[in-house]
Amino acid sequence: MTTNPQIRLGADIGGTFTDIVLDVRGRLHSTKVLTSYAVPEQAILDGLAVLSREAGIALGEIAHAIHGTTLATIALISRRGARVAFVTTEGFRDVIEMRTENRFAQYDLAIRLPAPLVPREDRFPVHGRIGARGDELQALDGPGLEALAEILAAGGYAAVTIGFIHSYANPAHGRRAREILGRRLSVPISISSEVSPQIRVFERFTTVCANAYVRPLMADYLGRLEIRLRKASAICPVVMIHSGGGLVSLETAADFPVRVVRSGPAGGAIFATDVARRFDLASTVSYDMGGTTAKICLIEDFQPRTARTFEVARTTRFAKGSGIPISIPVIDMIEIGPGGDTPRRARPTVRRTN
Numbered sequence: 001m002t003t004n005p006q007i008r009l010g011a012d013i014g015g016t017f018t019d020i021v022l023d024v025r026g027r028l029h030s031t032k033v034l035t036s037y038a039v040p041e042q043a044i045l046d047g048l049a050v051l052s053r054e055a056g057i058a059l060g061e062i063a064h065a066i067h068g069t070t071l072a073t074i075a076l077i078s079r080r081g082a083r084v085a086f087v088t089t090e091g092f093r094d095v096i097e098m099r100t101e102n103r104f105a106q107y108d109l110a111i112r113l114p115a116p117l118v119p120r121e122d123r124f125p126v127h128g129r130i131g132a133r134g135d136e137l138q139a140l141d142g143p144g145l146e147a148l149a150e151i152l153a154a155g156g157y158a159a160v161t162i163g164f165i166h167s168y169a170n171p172a173h174g175r176r177a178r179e180i181l182g183r184r185l186s187v188p189i190s191i192s193s194e195v196s197p198q199i200r201v202f203e204r205f206t207t208v209c210a211n212a213y214v215r216p217l218m219a220d221y222l223g224r225l226e227i228r229l230r231k232a233s234a235i236c237p238v239v240m241i242h243s244g245g246g247l248v249s250l251e252t253a254a255d256f257p258v259r260v261v262r263s264g265p266a267g268g269a270i271f272a273t274d275v276a277r278r279f280d281l282a283s284t285v286s287y288d289m290g291g292t293t294a295k296i297c298l299i300e301d302f303q304p305r306t307a308r309t310f311e312v313a314r315t316t317r318f319a320k321g322s323g324i325p326i327s328i329p330v331i332d333m334i335e336i337g338p339g340g341d342t343p344r345r346a347r348p349t350v351r352r353t354n
Contacts, residue, residue, distance in 0.1 A: 003063035003236055011044045012264050013069040016291025020047030022062075024055045040071060041225040045232060059234040068241040068264040070292075071221060072214045072257050076117075076312045076324065081213035082158035086118040087148065087177060088205070089165040090125040096205050104321035112315045114324050117206070117213045122157070124148055126177070134170035145177055149184035160189045161212035163205040167193040188215050188255075195256060196327045203309060203327040210312075210326055211258035218257035222250045241267040244306065244329040259328055261312065264290075266331045269297040269304045277302050297333040307332040 010021040013035055020043075022029040029051045033043040044067075052059055075081045088095070096116040105111050126148065128140035152160060160181060167174045171193035178189045192208035226238060239247040243262035253260050265288060272286030276299050284299040298305045310330050311323030318334070 002061075004057075004061045005063045007057060007061050007063055009048065009062050009065040009234075009236070011047070011065070011067050012267060013040050013043065013067075013071060014264055014290045014292065015070055015074055018043035018047060020044060020051060022048070022051040022055055022057075024057060027055075029055045037071075037074070040069070040221060041228055044225065045228060048232070048234070059229075059232050062234050062236045065229075065234070065236050065238040066241065066247070066267075067225075067238055068267040069260065070262075070264045070290075072218055072261045072263070073312060074292075075214045075217055076210060076261065079117075080217070081117065082216040083156065084118050084122065084209060084212045085152050085155065085157040085160045086123040086205075086209055086212075087145075087160065087162045087181070088123060088125055089129060089163075090127055092163075092165060092201070092205075093123045093125045094120065095202055096123075096209060098202075100202055100321075102321055104316065104319045113322065114313045114315055117209045117324065118161070122155075124151075128164070128173050130164060130166040130170045130173055132166050132169060134166070136170070136172075140173045140176055142176075142180060145180040146184075149181045152181065153184050157185075157187060158216045159187050159212040160185060161192075161208045162189065163192040163201075163208050165201060167191070168197045168199060168204070171197070188212070188219065190215060195258060198327060200327065203325045206325050207258060207327045210261070210324065211256060214257045214261075215255070218260070219254040222254045226250060241270070243310075243331065245270045245304065245331050258326060261326060261328075262310070262330055262333075265295045265297075265333060265335075268295065269299075269331045269333060272297065273299050273302065273304050294336045295333050296336065297331060305332040306330065 006025045008023040012019045018033045018035045020031055031047045031050050033047045035043055126141050126144055129138035131137045162174050162177050164173050174191040174193045178191055190208050190212040192204045195211045196204045196207040240253040240260050241263045242248045242259045243266050245266045268288035276284040286297045288295040307330050309325050309327045311325050314323035316322040
């Protein structure tokens with residue numbers, strides 16, 4: 001059976017519900033299914049089965065599929081990611097715990113900060129140093145990395161992340177370390193020069209740690225989704241919405257899942273931008289209420305506001321610096337706690353008199 005370019009699929013997995021839309025020759029068919037965190041692809045398949053019957057089409061006719069999800073975000077917030085080993089430059093083992101000298105609550109002696117994704121016992125410093133201009137100041141310790149590979153292999157780690165000082169200026173040490181460790185390990189290895197090749201060591205290290213933390217989960221999920229869609233005869237290519245509002249392949253999303261942390265909400269902001277353009281609304285506020293959270297985005301001159309860094313898992317709502325920074329291009333938005341299905345309680349009425 002050949003695909004029909006006029007038939008497209010859209011699927012957005014949220015924290016509570018999964019929304020599926022089938023565009024058949026300009027006519028939209030949609031449904032909503034409860035999200036299963038253990039098997040998230042099942043909701044897509046269940047919804048797709050309902051819509052294909054409703055539209056009277058075969059799954060093999062679908063030509064394009066666009067997917068958004070908040071699975072990576074939920075994994076970071078709920079700490080359901082993989083056990084990660086962090087290999088870094090000697091002397092910089094505690095950067096992700098020390099953070100920066102800025103405090104979001106200057107005079108709060110009981111300030112709460114999110115714990116780093118990788119605890120100290122899982123961080124491993126190695127000899128080797130690249131300078132700020134990209135010159136090698138100290139050779140990388142190859143034998144030390146080979147010995148470390150044996151330790152990591154016996155440690156039961158599901159992923160490895162490598163973050164070296166100034167690797168944005170010269171990625172040679174990171175690539176070499178990945179090559180050495182990869183000879184012994186069969187787990188995914190993320191390097192900061194590829195995930196977030198920029199200055200600001202704390203933000204770069206937390207970003208690559210977040211990438212490794214959710215990489216096994218997302219790679220496993222996306223692999224299952226592709227296989228099960230093909231078994232159901234839906235052989236169309238699937239692309240994912242990334243946090244900046246563009247599209248990436250499943251392969252890229254599996255290798256760099258931190259880029260799709262805000263995949264679902266970004267799709268909502270892009271849709272709101274399209275509506276604003278069609279109605280000639282240059283300045284607009286988009287409001288996207290999901291089952292778990294509500295998202296607000298400011299649209300100016302028909303473009304959603306963007307940022308280069310955002311935070312997840314904030315310990316204090318709206319307090320910049322209280323979360324884990326992720327340094328990737330992103331549509332800038334605010335997430336407000338209660339979504340549509342957030343439990344609410346009414347306080348008993350109390351009458352106060354002076």
